[in-house]
Amino acid sequence: MVKRNINAADTVLDVIVYTVLFLLVAVTVYPLLYVILASLSDGDLLLAHRGLLWKPLGFSTLAYERALANPAVWSGYWNTVQLVAGGIAVNLTMTILGAYVLSRRHVLWNKPLTIFVVLTMFFHGGIIPFYLVVKGTGVLNTLWALLLPFAVKTFHLIIMRTAFLSLPASLEESAQIDGAGHLTMLLRIVLPLSMPVLAVIVLYTSVDKWNMWFYPSVFIQDKALYPLQLVLREILIQNYTDNISAGVSAGDVRKVGETIKYATIVIATVPVLLVYPFLQKYFVKGALIGAIKG
Known part of the structure; x- marks a missing residue:
């Protein structure tokens, strides 16, 4: 076992690195x-508070009760779930088919110039072309306009x-010898x-999509x-609190609305935070595989 000789320079470097990492984590x-903490605080105390917040100010779950009782939040959740599911299905299907065609060897698509031209066609063209396409296809004001x-x-x-x-060419050649077509190779070899x-x-x-x-x-x-993020935007920017503040006196609308804004942010963020750990183990590996060979 090789022992590492730790000198003063290494110690100073380690201290600097860990300090920077700690500050980045803290800022994030x-x-x-x-x-x-703000979402769990009392509205009056939160409005009067200035500076950093390290604990709830008068623990209260009223903001979550009001937010979850709002039909707009639940309809936003449902619309976002449909948008995410449809986006994954459409984007994954089209990306798989396009990538498979562009990755075939000994065909025109494999020429660098052709690949550049084809890929350039997929770059986003801006909001005006998108709007014209959506309006022209008759899907304006539907979720298909976002897919x-x-x-x-x-x-x-x-x-x-x-x-x-990056997959071995021998796999494709063996499958072709066994009589496999492109669909079989894609579904049984390439995708797994x-x-x-x-x-x-x-x-x-x-x-x-979320x-x-x-x-x-x-x-x-x-x-x-409206998807959930648009509902959240209405709450944060346009004070879309009519349904949320129902039954609250006029003097209390502001303090309830303030905590509801934070509660809605938490409600909109938690699903992503819960899903990410399950995909994290694939994330780095998949990103590296997609970057090491062009």
């Missing part, structure tokens, strides 16, 4: 901690194509060996179809 974690324009993302396509190219990359694409797509609010604000006019 504290805002979330503040939101949680079809984003069916393929270039970044996802590049990652998955690179992962497919690419699970880490698929997990990465699922995670990227899930977070993207946090989507700008395009829904453009394409969706019916409040019954």
Whole structure:
């Protein structure tokens, strides 16, 4: 066993590294901690408080009771779940098919210039072309307006194509000798060996759809179809607290609304925090596989 000689320079470097990491963690974690503590605080005490927050100010769950009793929050949850599920299905299907075609060897698609041209076609063109496409296809004010324009993302396509190219060519040749077609090779060979990359694409797509609010604000006019993040935006920016503050006196609307804002942020964030640990083990591996070979 080789022993490492630790000198003063190594010690100083370690102290600097751990200090920087601690500060980064603190800067990242504290805002979330503040939101949680504020959501559990009394409205009057929270409005009067200034500075950092290290514990709930007069523990209260009223904000969560009001937020969860709001129909807009639950309809937003349901719309977001549909958006995430549909986004994963559409994006994963189109990305897999596109990446498989672009990763085939000895075909025109494998030429660098052709690949560049094809991939460039998938880059986002901005809100105006999206709006014209959505309006022209008749899906304006439906959840399809948030799925079809984003069916393929270039970044996802590049990652998955690179992962497919990293698979041994001998597997494809053996399958062809056994009479396997492209669909069989894709479903029984390529995809089972690419699970880490698929997990990465699922995670990227899930977070993207879960946090989507700008395009829904453009394409969706019916409040019954608002995803959760748009409901949250209404609460945070436009004081969308009519249903939430029902039964609360006029003088108490502000203090209840203040804590409800934080409670709604927690409600909207928790699902992502719960799902991420289960996909984390695939995340680094899949991202590296999609980046080491072009």
